[in-house]
Amino acid sequence: MIDISDITMIRVISDVGSINKAADLLNVSQPTLSKKVSRLEHKIKMELFSRDSAGMVPTEAARFLLREGDELSTQLSIIERRLELMANKVGGIVRIGVGPIISQLMLPKVLLDFSEQDYQFRVSVVTLSQQALLDQLKRGEIDIAIGPFADDEVPDEFAAPLQTSDRIVAAVRDGHELASQDTIRLEDVIRFKSVLPNIPKSLGQQIMALVQGSSLEPNILCENYGMAKSIVANSDYVTAGPETLFRTEFGKGELIKLNFQTEVRWHCKCLVKPEILLSPIVKEVVDIFSQYMAPYSK
Template identity: 25%
Template sequence: MDLRQLNYFLSLCEEGSTTRAARRMNVVQPALSMQIAKLEDELGQKLFERSSQGMTPTPAGQLAYRLFSPLLRDLSDAKQQVVSRSGEISGRIAVGLVASVTTSVLARALAIFARQYPEVEVSACDGYSSAHLDQVRSGMLDFAIVNKTRRRLDLPFMDVLHEEMVLVTKAANGRGLPSPILFRDLVGLPLVLPSKNNGLRTIIDDIAEDEDVAISIRLEVDAVAAIEELVRQSDWVTVLPAIAVHRGLADGSLRAHRIVAPRVTRQLICVHNPRRPLSEAARLFIDTLGSELADAANVLHSQENS
């Protein structure tokens, strides 16, 4: 077993295709397949199953990925710390983000970061806050940007952004609603919200419980982009961070209404594993994301006050 085999193995796990994995590792496909076969022989385990969906890790392959991926990232981080002494930032970082971040600023942040640090490879995925926390604990992710809830967190974190969540309506439908709107006045509105697995929904449910307000939720959709499109084309309304629907607010197809008594706010935080210090590349990417989120929030705030 050598580092080359392990890197080929991780690449195949993450790409799900020998063609894509070989392209990522800059080798021909037969060479990658041969090294995977050698690794399987050495471990005495079949690591992948071939299916119509591509190459799927077996239970043994999934276990190997969970064990090997943190080790390889640690090696990459160690190399980066030595290399960075000469001023060059390189390495690989794996980050998880909640959907409201991926739909708002991720593309721009990645473009800026890639121009500034072309030697850093970034792997970004979106999902639920709870899933990202588990992946950070296991070492599959270097860090994650998630929604902070009231539940006690067993991982170190740093603040990234505080912002209000707003009632979002189709522009034409919002003119008859008071602005700001009281939280209790959400009762009776045709609400579409993320499911209970979503950290944004947890924030709303916690406030509703505190205020003894029974909100009727007739539709649950986790895809933020789908919620935005549904609100734009119908009489449904939602409660989301303004950043998550910034495109619709900017083009005038959606209208945002502040919620008061109480205000609904969310706190984005960056969590990481205390046993795996953040690399310089990770810290720089966090700074880039935070800067883009703050800029987007400031633009929306300026639009609301204009």
């Protein structure tokens, strides 16, 4: 029966192209490693390597085992992670991945709530792009992903217990040419220099449908809304984002809110693997986020 150690052996030999070098890296003798390769080839009745002037070259059978081995390693990591979470309500750690807007919108409130309770576990947080959130959640590198996912962007393998959304508004300084207008078009924003974050796929589709092919490339690409607000307050730049992000500045009159004639909405969901959601400490963290997000239903 093939096991993970066989996959590791094939990978090392493939990487270095030499039995001698691979034996050193695997801390075994060259004859022992050669016998292990021969026994495995005999077991599967196929050659794993061809020998030429370049050294040990993996055959299609070896490449197939390496591809499948990557998936197997991922699945084993997920299983180990689930067992770890099930066993460690005390002293465990929940790994959270969030999108840039979430890191500025609700994450500070969530972490403050966490700090005010005597939880017997820890949390770690990373800020990632939309695709990186999905990739790391799939590989089990994070336990919870909270980011800008639309309904059709949630893979079937994930549960989505929570959601939230907000309308997108633009913001300018008082005295800006656009400040006196009640509503504006997306095309109006394009006429001015802008400071904007990376636009999530689902939001980008809404925007492109409205600007009819015009480019919405910001002059300054910036994920930090604190910095974007400062630039806008002191220049003729325009920025845009979920309305809640600007609530304080709008209330104090530091920035002027501009509503779009056609509503554009930002959507956000909390994603987690169903089996991981069964862990008590992961459920505790999802419950904290539920104070700022609504239950999800399609």
